[in-house]
Amino acid sequence: MSVLQHASLSAALDRCRHEPIAKRIRARIGGATIVDSTRAVLVWEPRRVVPSYAVPEEDIAARLTPATVPAPAEPEGVRLASISDRPVLDPSVPFAVHTAEGQPVDLVTDGEKRAAAGLRPVDPDLAGHVVLDFDAFDAWFEEDEPSVSHPRDPFHRVDVLASSRHVRLELDGVLLAESRRPVLLFETMLPTRYYLRREDVVAPLEPTTTRTRCAYKGEASYWAVTVGDRQVPDLAWTYPDPLHEAAHVRGLVAFFDERIDVVLDGRRLDRPVTPWSSSEGS
Known part of the structure; x- marks a missing residue:
């Protein structure tokens, strides 16, 4: 079997x-x-x-x-x-x-x-x-x-692929971003990340001071996202100068799938569970 x-x-x-x-x-x-x-x-x-x-x-x-x-x-x-x-x-x-x-x-x-x-x-x-x-x-x-961050795992892989799939990102029924030209990042043991151009993000973004480092993608800077009448800190991020494995997401914006609703080609996906499922995990 x-x-x-x-x-x-x-x-x-x-x-x-x-x-x-x-x-x-x-x-x-x-x-x-x-x-x-x-x-x-x-x-x-x-x-x-x-x-x-x-x-x-x-x-x-x-x-x-x-x-x-x-x-x-x-x-x-x-x-x-x-x-x-x-x-x-x-x-x-x-x-x-x-x-x-x-x-x-x-x-x-x-x-x-x-x-x-x-x-x-x-x-x-x-x-x-x-x-x-x-x-x-x-x-x-x-x-x-x-x-950076920790040693690279030879059994860990990052694939970055241009796509024409229809991606719609929402929170509490409010549209955050929508695109038919996303860049999809597939990473071992992690959920698919949808990287979008800034012009495809409709929710207001405000830079924060948060920075994190990834052994495979480099240093990320974060955005607070305004949803209705509240601001959600560090809900989205960007790699301004990514490592070569992730070069194609340079300057694009991704959101935590764990904390928002992803509608992919008309199908609403379940929220994945990862260490970043709560704001404390970011």
């Missing part, structure tokens, strides 16, 4: 998973290169949906000492039916929450300490490696290209 491919991939979600990568991985603190490795592996701790870099300890130009702060309690996680029946840990869950066995370590360099910045796993397949907290470093590079 055939099985869904995504179900097959998610079947190991409760296990620690790893994948060697051929890229040179570097990380900096201040102006100093602290990590420089051509032997990195990606590590997904149990229930994690995005990986962390792990490198041999000798490729880290810093002292590693036992962590001095207790690990936070493991949260329940987010239920994403498209991935697993169990709650998963999305990127908002701090690195210090570990679901793999190991020794949390602080990273000390030039008198500066980055608390709980690493994990020495006990898994024999990862012996000698240290899993590293992406956010504990000031900059990361894959070869000479910046790596």
Whole structure:
């Protein structure tokens, strides 16, 4: 009997998973290169949906000492039916929450300490490696290209396609935008995003100070959207200068499908459930 491919991939979600990568991985603190490795592996701790870099300890130009702060309690996680029946840990869950066995370590360099910045796993397949907290470093590079938000997953894909489908976006019965020339962005484990030209958006947009970063698409800036007599903060976003995988959505506007109503070719779609289903998740 055939099985869904995504179900097959998610079947190991409760296990620690790893994948060697051929890229040179570097990380900096201040102006100093602290990590420089051509032997990195990606590590997904149990229930994690995005990986962390792990490198041999000798490729880290810093002292590693036992962590001095207790690990936070493991949260329940987010239920994403498209991935697993169990709650998963999305990127908002701090690195210090570990679901793999190991020794949390602080990273000390030039008198500066980055608390709980690493994990020495006990898994024999990862012996000698240290899993590293992406956010504990000031900059990361894959070869000479910046790596932002979190390590890129080689099994994660972004497809950006021009379309002639009729897309209508509404909230509380109020039309936000409508287009027969959308650009559709398909991304592994995420709902389809409908990127529209500014002239196809009829709801007033007001820029906010919110910024987020995506490992595959770059930095997004956000819009508050006026709906009737109220303003909804950070309901839409734009990538002014996207990474090359998402170059074709440059300057276009997308809305959170999770918080609005999408009518596609005359059919009203169910709202997807993701970490961004509430305003707190944005």
